[in-house]
Each structure stands twice: as C-alpha cells, then as structure tokens.
Amino acid sequence: MKQVKCECGHVNPHGTVLCESCGRVLVEEEKSKKVVDMRYEGSARRSQTYNKTIIDKIWNFFSSVKVGVTLIIITLAASAIGTIFPQEMYIPTTEPASIYYESQYGFLGKLYYVLGLHNLYSSWWYLVLIASIGISLVICSLDRVIPLYRALKNQKVSRHEGFLKRQRLFGISKVDELDHSYELVKEKLESKRYKIREENGDILAEKGRFSRWGPYINHIGLIIFLIGGMMRFVPGMYVDELLWVREGETAVIPETNGEYYLENHKFVLEVYDKDSDNEAFANAIENNGMVAKNFQTDTTLYKKSAETVAGEEPILDKVEDYELRVNEPLKFEQFALYQQSYKLDELNQMHFALTNKETNEALGDLTIDLYNPQDEYDLGEGYKVEVLSYFPDFEFDENSEPVTKSRIPNNPAFVFKMFTPEKPDGEVSFVAIKQTIEPFGDNDFKMTFKGVETKNVSAITVRKDLTLGILAVGGFIFMIGVIQGAYWNHRRIWLRRVDGEVWVAGHTNKNWHGLKREITGILQGTGIEEPKDQLDEKEK
Amino acid sequence: MVSLSGNLLFIAFLLYLIGTVFFAGSIKDKRGREKEHGPNKWAKIGVGITIAGFLSQVSYFITRWIAAGHAPVSNLFEFTTFFGMCLVGAFIVIYFIYKLAALGLFTLPVAMLLIAYAAMFPRDISPLVPSLQSNWLHIHVTTAALGQAILAISFIAGLIYLIKAVDHSKKNKEAFWLEAVLFGLVCTLGFVVISTVFSAAGYKSDFNWIDNNNVESVQEFHLPALVGPHEGEHLTPDKFSPLVETPAIIDAKKLNTVIWSLITGTVLYLLFRLLFRKRIAESLQSLTKRVNLDLVDEIGYRSVLIGFPIFTLGALIFAMIWAQIAWSRFWGWDPKEVWALITWLFYAAYLHLRLSKGWHGNKSAWLGVIGFIIIMFNLIVVNLVIAGLHSYAGS
Numbered sequence: 012m013k014q015v016k017c018e019c020g021h022v023n024p025h026g027t028v029l030c031e032s033c034g035r036v037l038v039e040e041e042k043s044k045k046v047v048d049m050r051y052e053g054s055a056r057r058s059q060t061y062n063k064t065i066i067d068k069i070w071n072f073f074s075s076v077k078v079g080v081t082l083i084i085i086t087l088a089a090s091a092i093g094t095i096f097p098q099e100m101y102i103p104t105t106e107p108a109s110i111y112y113e114s115q116y117g118f119l120g121k122l123y124y125v126l127g128l129h130n131l132y133s134s135w136w137y138l139v140l141i142a143s144i145g146i147s148l149v150i151c152s153l154d155r156v157i158p159l160y161r162a163l164k165n166q167k168v169s170r171h172e173g174f175l176k177r178q179r180l181f182g183i184s185k186v187d188e189l190d191h192s193y194e195l196v197k198e199k200l201e202s203k204r205y206k207i208r209e210e211n212g213d214i215l216a217e218k219g220r221f222s223r224w225g226p227y228i229n230h231i232g233l234i235i236f237l238i239g240g241m242m243r244f245v246p247g248m249y250v251d252e253l254l255w256v257r258e259g260e261t262a263v264i265p266e267t268n269g270e271y272y273l274e275n276h277k278f279v280l281e282v283y284d285k286d287s288d289n290e291a292f293a294n295a296i297e298n299n300g301m302v303a304k305n306f307q308t309d310t311t312l313y314k315k316s317a318e319t320v321a322g323e324e325p326i327l328d329k330v331e332d333y334e335l336r337v338n339e340p341l342k343f344e345q346f347a348l349y350q351q352s353y354k355l356d357e358l359n360q361m362h363f364a365l366t367n368k369e370t371n372e373a374l375g376d377l378t379i380d381l382y383n384p385q386d387e388y389d390l391g392e393g394y395k396v397e398v399l400s401y402f403p404d405f406e407f408d409e410n411s412e413p414v415t416k417s418r419i420p421n422n423p424a425f426v427f428k429m430f431t432p433e434k435p436d437g438e439v440s441f442v443a444i445k446q447t448i449e450p451f452g453d454n455d456f457k458m459t460f461k462g463v464e465t466k467n468v469s470a471i472t473v474r475k476d477l478t479l480g481i482l483a484v485g486g487f488i489f490m491i492g493v494i495q496g497a498y499w500n501h502r503r504i505w506l507r508r509v510d511g512e513v514w515v516a517g518h519t520n521k522n523w524h525g526l527k528r529e530i531t532g533i534l535q536g537t538g539i540e541e542p543k544d545q546l547d548e549k550e551k
Numbered sequence: 552m553v554s555l556s557g558n559l560l561f562i563a564f565l566l567y568l569i570g571t572v573f574f575a576g577s578i579k580d581k582r583g584r585e586k587e588h589g590p591n592k593w594a595k596i597g598v599g600i601t602i603a604g605f606l607s608q609v610s611y612f613i614t615r616w617i618a619a620g621h622a623p624v625s626n627l628f629e630f631t632t633f634f635g636m637c638l639v640g641a642f643i644v645i646y647f648i649y650k651l652a653a654l655g656l657f658t659l660p661v662a663m664l665l666i667a668y669a670a671m672f673p674r675d676i677s678p679l680v681p682s683l684q685s686n687w688l689h690i691h692v693t694t695a696a697l698g699q700a701i702l703a704i705s706f707i708a709g710l711i712y713l714i715k716a717v718d719h720s721k722k723n724k725e726a727f728w729l730e731a732v733l734f735g736l737v738c739t740l741g742f743v744v745i746s747t748v749f750s751a752a753g754y755k756s757d758f759n760w761i762d763n764n765n766v767e768s769v770q771e772f773h774l775p776a777l778v779g780p781h782e783g784e785h786l787t788p789d790k791f792s793p794l795v796e797t798p799a800i801i802d803a804k805k806l807n808t809v810i811w812s813l814i815t816g817t818v819l820y821l822l823f824r825l826l827f828r829k830r831i832a833e834s835l836q837s838l839t840k841r842v843n844l845d846l847v848d849e850i851g852y853r854s855v856l857i858g859f860p861i862f863t864l865g866a867l868i869f870a871m872i873w874a875q876i877a878w879s880r881f882w883g884w885d886p887k888e889v890w891a892l893i894t895w896l897f898y899a900a901y902l903h904l905r906l907s908k909g910w911h912g913n914k915s916a917w918l919g920v921i922g923f924i925i926i927m928f929n930l931i932v933v934n935l936v937i938a939g940l941h942s943y944a945g946s
C-alpha cells in the first residue's frame with residue numbers, strides 16, 4: 012500500500028488528509044478550504060479511500076451515517092405501523108386472525124392482516140432492518156475508530172500553520188510579554204482540568220479525549236445486545252412454555268426432561284376491599300369496581316428422585332414450598348416459573364344418582380371425575396352404570412353428531428347405559444347439562460344430576476432464557492459508552508508562537524458554544540485575543 | 552393527608568404561574584440590558600419562586616406517596632403531574648448551567664399545561680394491580696419520566712430558537728408549522744377550559760350502545776355529545792342530542808372530547824388573533840429578542856445529551872428488567888414498549904444527524920420539537936387510544 016510521507020517526517024497511511032503528527036494538509040483540494048474537516052482528524056478512513064470493488068461499495072454503504080440514520084428512521088416508522096392495530100399475539104383467541112381484524116376494524120383491518128402487519132415484528136423484513144442496523148454499526152465503527160485512534164495518538168504539540176489557520180476557532184494576536192501571558196494561560200488551563208503538553212514554546216491543551224471512544228463503546232454494547240437477541244434462536248437457550256395445573260394436581264414441568272414437577276395446592280385470587288384496605292382507595296374502588304390485589308398459586312416444587320425405576324411412577328423429592336405470585340417468580344436451576352394467568356371454577360367432578368323415574372327412588376350415587384371417568388360404576392345389588400361415551404366439551408357438529416371441541420370439561424356430556432335388576436339388558440341415555448335424550452324410547456330409569464365440584468386452574472409460564480446475561484452485558488456496556496460520550500466532550504486548544512505572534516486555535520467534537528465560553532474565560536486578562544469563529548465570518 | 556397533598560399541588564401550580572410572570576418581567580426589564588452578564592433581579596426572584604413551587608410539588612408527591620403506600624405514578628393523572636414536576640426540575644438544573652430566563656418563561660407554562668391537563672382525569676388514589684406491585688414501578692417510571700422531561704427541555708429550547716429565528720413576516724412553511732405547534736398547545740388549553748366548564752356545571756348525558764363485541768354498555772358523556780356512539784340510545788333526552796353517529800370502531804366519547812377541544816382551541820386562538828392582530832409565534836418573538844441563538848441551540852443539544860442516557864436507562868433497561876420479572880419476558884412488543892423504542896431511535900437519529908451531519912440551528916430545533924410530539928404521543932394517544940398492557944384506566 013502506498014503511504015504518504017509528510018514533510019515533517021511522519022509516515023501516514025494512504026488516504027490521510029491531514030498529517031497525523033503535524034496536521035499539515037496533504038491533499039491539494041483541501042488546501043483551498045478555509046476550514047478543514049476535522050471530524051475524524053482528516054485520518055485515512057477506508058470508506059473515503061477505496062471505492063472500486065464490490066466489497067468497497069458495500070463497506071462504504073454501511074459505513075455512511077446517512078445510511079445508518081435512514082435505517083434507524085425506517086425502523087422507527089415500521090415500528091410505529093405495528094402499533095396501529097394490536098399484534099396477533101394480543102388479540103383474543105376466540106376468533107382467528109383472518110376474521111378478527113376485518114370484523115373489528117373493517118377494511119383497514121383486513122388490509123393490515125393481508126399485508127402481514129399483524130405479525131410485523133417477527134416479519135423477515137423487520138428482522139432484515141434490525142440486522143442492517145447491526146451490520147452498519149460494526150462497519151461504521153471499524154471504519155472510524157482505528158484511524159481516529161492513530162491520529163489522536165500521533166498528534167504532535169506543534170501543529171503546522173496551515174492546520175491552525177484552518178481550524179474553526181482561530182485567532183492571531185501580538186502580545187508584548189508573551190512568557191508572562193503563557194504562564195497565566197497555563198494556570199487557567201490547568202484549573203479547567205486541561206492536560207498540557209509543551210514543545211518549543213508551543214502548547215497543546217487537551218481534555219476529555221476518552222469521551223471520543225464513547226460512541227464506539229456504546230455501539231459495541233448494542234452489537235452484543237443484538238447478538239444476545241439472536242442467541243434466542245439457538246436450541247437450548249430459550250424456553251417459553253405455558254403450564255396449566257389444577258388445584259390438587261402435580262404436573263411435570265415441560266423442558267426439564269421430566270426432572271421437575273410442580274404441585275398446585277391452591278389458587279388464590281384476592282381483590283381490594285373498601286373497608287379493610289387503605290381507605291384512600293375507597294373512591295377508586297367505588298368508581299372502577301373490583302380491583303385485583305393478588306394472584307397467587309401455592310405450590311410445591313419436586314425433583315424426581317434418583318431412585319426412580321425406569322417405567323414406574325416417579326418418586327418425587329420435595330425441593331421447596333413456594334407462594335407463586337406476580338412479580339415473584341420461582342427460580343430453580345436455569346428456570347423460572349411465573350404466575351401468568353388462571354381460570355376460576357373449572358368443572359372437575361359431577362355427581363349423579365341413578366333414579367327410578369316413576370317412584371323417584373334413588374338407587375345409588377356416583378361421582379364422575381371429568382378428567383378421568385371410569386368405564387363403569389357398580390352401585391351394588393345389581394345396579395350398574397356404564398359410560399359408553401364421554402364428550403368433555405360437547406357440541407353437535409354439522410351432521411348433528413355429538414362431538415367434543417376440546418379435552419377441557421367445559422360442557423361435559425355422557426352416553427350412559429344403566430343396568431338394573433328390572434332391565435338387565437340396560438337402558439341407554441344421553442345426558443348433557445340441562446338436557447337428556449333417550450334414543451331408544453322411554454326409559455324406566457334416569458341419571459339425576461346432583462351437583463358439580465369445581466377447581467381453580469393456574470397457568471404458569473415456564474421460562475428459561477440463557478441470553479439474559481449477554482443482554483445485560485450489552486446493555487451495561489452501552490450505558491457506559493453513552494455516558495462517556497454524552498457527559499464529557501473532547502476539547503483541544505493550541506497555542507503556537509509564530510514570528511513574535513501567538514496563534515490560537517481550538518477544536519471540539521461538540522458543544523462549540525461551550526468551548527468558546529471556556530476559551531473566553533481562559534484568555535481573559537492574558538493579553539491574548541480570543542480566537543474567532545471562522546464559520547460565523549463566512550456567513551456574514 | 553390526601554387533601555393536604557392536593558392543596559400542595561395547587562400551590563405549586565400557582566407558584567409556577569407567578570414564576571412565569573417574573574420571568575416575563577425579567578425579559579421586559581430594560582435595566583441590565585447593557586450588562587450582558589448575569590440574570591437580573593426579576594429572573595432571580597422568578598427562579599426562586601419556581602424552586603418554591605417545585606418543592607411544593609415534591610411535597611405533594613411525598614404526601615400522596617405516604618397516603619397511597621406507593622409512589623403516585625400509577626395512573627394518568629399521577630404520571631402526567633409527575634412528568635410536569637420533572638420538567639420543572641430539569642429546567643431548574645439547566646437554568647443553573649446556562650442562566651437563561653427565557654427558558655423559564657417557556658418551560659413553566661408548558662409544565663402548568665401538563666398539570667392542568669392531568670387534572671382533567673380521575674384523581675382518585677388507585678390501588679395497585681398485582682403486576683404493578685413492585686419497587687421497579689418506582690424505579691422504572693421515575694427514571695423514564697425524568698429522562699423524558701430532560702429531553703423535553705430540547706423542545707422548549709427548540710421552540711425559543713424557532714420563535715426567534717423564523718421569519719414571521721412572510722408566509723413560509725416553517726412559520727406555518729411553528730404556528731401549528733403552538734395551536735396544538737392552545738387546543739390542549741381548550742381541552743382544559745371546556746372540561747372544567749362542563750364539569751363545574753355537572754353536565755352528564757348517558758347513552759346505551761352495543762360495542763364492537765356485541766356487549767351492551769352505557770357510556771357517560773361529560774361534554775354535550777356532538778357525536779354519539781354507534782346506534783346509541785340516548786337515555787337523557789333532555790340533554791343535547793348527537794348530530795352524528797360514529798362508526799362502531801370509533802369511541803364516540805373520545806372523539807367528542809377531541810372535537811370539543813379543537814373547537815375551544817380554535818375559539819381561543821381566534822380571540823388571541825383578534826386581540827393582538829398577530830400570529831402567536833410572532834407575538835412571542837419580542838420575548839426572545841435578547842436570546843442568543845447559539846446558546847439556545849446548545850441548550851437543546853445538551854438536554855438531549857443529558858436526557859438520552861437517563862431515558863435509555865429508565866424507559867428501556869429498567870423497563871426490560873421489570874418486564875422480565877413481572878411478565879416473564881423482557882420485551883413483548885406492547886404498544887407502550889414500542890413507542891419507548893421509537894422515542895429512543897428518534898433521539899439516536901437526532902444525535903447522529905447533529906454530530907455527523909452537522910444538523911444545527913433550525914433543523915436541530917425542529918427535531919427537538921418533533922421529539923416532544925413523540926413523547927406526548929406516547930403519553931396521551933398510546934395510553935388512551937391504543938390500549939395495551941400499560942394503558943391506564945381512565946377516560
């Protein structure tokens with residue numbers, strides 16, 4: 012690679028505009044400018060130097076801030092579109108999305124659905140946008156940080172006249188007692204916490220250089236965060252399951268290889284009470300009606316014992332009792348369990364009595380466990396009931412055949428066959444809630460409904476997320492980077508003696524007004540004149 | 552305790568009002584104009600009163616916290632007044648860095664408008680539903696609001712910049728849009744005025760209607776119903792009957808409120824024009840005469856620089872930590888979350904445009920204004936119109 016040797020002897024990488032060491036202008040076109048572009052110290056950035064191959068072009072595309080900001084703005088607009096109507100995950104499950112959007116929001120809703128905007132944040136093009144921002148972050152940072160680092164490290168105290176003259180803040184003054192002024196200036200610079208370097212009677216005062224690394228550090232944090240986000244798709248990193256457990260039931264916790272079990276003893280729902288809770292809440296409760304106070308499942312966590320014999324019922328060792336509430340997840344190993352939702356009073360058992368229709372005499376009671384009905388119930392003395400069919404969530408399909416919608420006993424129905432000494436061949440009866448059909452004509456016996464037992468069900472989220480650590484590291488680094496870049500800034504002031512005059516120049520990466528005010532304070536009473544803002548003069 | 556707390560808030564409001572008058576006085580004061588350095592006596596008193604008002608509002612906050620047993624940031628009224636308080640706090644800090652009286656003159660009215668707006672919503676102390684019962688409520692909401700308030704200072708600075716820098720004598724796009732922004736503020740005032748008038752009169756009219764999900768319910772209007780609910784049945788026929796019915800997907804009550812706010816805002820605006828025979832921006836220009844444009848430009852930028860990390864911490868990082876604890880996932884694309892992300896992306900774009908593309912002056916000021924519009928959108932529209940997990944009860 013061709014390198015550029017400056018007259019001062021420093022060897023610069025190809026593409027350098029301002030000598031890293033003395034600041035001399037190395038590129039002809041720049042010499043005609045009144046103020047040089049100091050943004051990256053005129054260093055040799057790859058994107059500004061090469062533009063031949065495809066790789067150059069891709070590199071230059073992604074390293075451009077214009078492209079970066081455009082990507083950010085597009086992402087921003089796309090994200091906003093995703094909030095016009097609820098995303099699919101937030102619509103009620105009672106209706107499929109294909110119908111819901113149109114029925115709720117009319118034509119626009121249909122359009123939203125057809126365009127796939129109801130799943131916008133997981134759409135391929137949204138992910139491409141985020142990925143492009145990530146690529147852009149990497150490339151733009153690499154493009155700038157190394158040249159910038161070189162330039163700031165190699166800078167000499169005595170800068171070339173052409174460099175000073177072309178700084179935005181620049182001034183020349185004649186001072187009689189220069190040495191005295193210098194001492195004053197140095198003192199004041201020090202009190203403003205500048206680091207001062209001196210060579211040949213020239214001064215470079217600098218502070219806050221480390222803030223220049225802020226953006227690169229925060230970009231690294233963002234990249235780590237994005238990588239963390241992608242890791243979710245690596246198998247084993249992420250678990251998201253919903254576990255429904257009824258009161259009294261012990262269920263295996265999914266994704267734990269059958270190692271862990273959770274027992275639900277009881278689900279508790281509490282609401283605020285006007286009288287016993289904080290009286291300040293009385294009005295709000297009156298105006299809004301019930302307000303939930305606590306959702307809680309009393310649980311016990313078990314671990315399968317090592318002594319369990321394969322193929323047999325597992326032996327469970329208790330790990331702990333835990334009152335699982337919102338905001339208080341139960342953690343074990345890499346998992347966390349969350350009180351997510353609940354269903355109150357789900358049907359659990361039904362009681363019937365076999366009855367003689369004519370005499371109304373009860374001939375025996377039976378209780379059917381709706382989750383596990385027996386095939387037959389022997390009531391003794393020749394009385395017996397067989398369950399021919401069971402429909403936990405019964406409805407008639409389009410052919411008027413009884414079917415079940417789900418395995419949840421929302422609307423149980425049975426076909427019973429009743430055996431009695433009087434009717435040893437049995438009588439068939441179809442029994443649903445508030446409904447009895449006798450398909451083969453008049454029966455002598457019937458199943459009288461006696462009552463139900465209900466149970467509450469807790470929905471518990473089972474979560475494992477091994478990406479959290481990476482995300483936390485990314486977020487932490489991001490915060491360090493932004494704070495570094497936002498709460499400090501990089502300022503430099505040069506003083507150089509040229510033929511009995513003092514040349515003063517100043518540069519900062521941001522907050523020019525602040526720098527000017529600081530320089531005003533520093534030069535006050537030293538006899539050295541304040542540098543002028545050459546951009547202001549240009550405008551006038 | 553509750554009524555003491557309410558009184559403290561009212562006192563704070565009055566003090567902000569008086570503070571505004573003093574800041575206006577400091578700008579009109581001819582003395583001290585030659586001496587560039589240091590604020591004059593009016594400004595000093597003004598900032599003193601502002602601090603007193605701020606302390607009064609902090610006391611409101613603390614007493615209400617004690618009464619409720621949780622930080623009062625859990626409904627729209629509480630959050631918005633808290634946001635107003637943060638705005639004043641941010642102003643006080645920035646004032647001591649830059650000593651610019653004009654900043655107070657513009658910040659305090661905006662803060663008062665926020666508080667008055669908030670007061671139109673139910674003010675009951677509400678109990679916390681289970682997901683809100685966490686210390687992260689305090690940590691997350693307060694940092695997020697503080698970040699937003701500091702960012703909002705760049706709106707105030709942008710407004711001052713534009714009022715001074717835009718040429719109001721000719722018709723041009725910038726002047727038009729600036730006036731539109733101010734008109735928006737006037738309409739907010741309109742909302743406060745009209746709601747107060749009808750609520751003082753105890754106006755109420757009821758409608759029976761069937762919503763989109765075929766659920767029958769009663770809607771209670773507190774403003775005369777210019778528009779009524781879809782196929783609504785007017786239950787209080789002695790009251791004003793709607794001129795038009797809205798389609799089923801639109802909430803008639805909210806639309807009605809918006810219409811009333813626009814009407815009242817327009818009336819107020821026309822009154823202003825009649826009185827001053829000038830656009831609002833142009834009338835305000837005289838108040839910005841002594842303002843140094845470079846200084847306000849820098850205040851706008853500094854406030855974004857200071858606010859951005861705090862906003863990131865509060866509205867994204869703390870939010871994610873809490874969401875992970877309460878809802879088992881740190882991010883769920885809930886509208887409120889998305890709008891926090893949008894705000895964040897917007898200010899990131901601002902910083903890049905300013906640092907790398909050299910967007911200073913007018914452009915930067917406009918970005919400050921737009922940023923505030925996004926913040927307000929998240930506060931108002933997302934809460935009241937786009938319902939989600941975060942939406943506050945209230946109407």
Ligand code: HEM
Pocket residue numbers: 073074075076077078079080082083144145147148151155223226227229230233493496497521896899902903906907
């Ligand atoms: C959401 C994503 C991003 C965030 C939050 C972010 C954040 C930041 C912040 C806070 C700064 C410092 C600004 C200042 O101090 O005024 C910065 C600087 C910068 N960012 Fe980003 N950035 C993002 C994406 C990008 C992208 C996609 C690019 C690619 C072109 C980019 C390129 C830059 C550059 C070139 C700088 C200036 C560095 C310097 O002058 O030393 N950023 N970024």
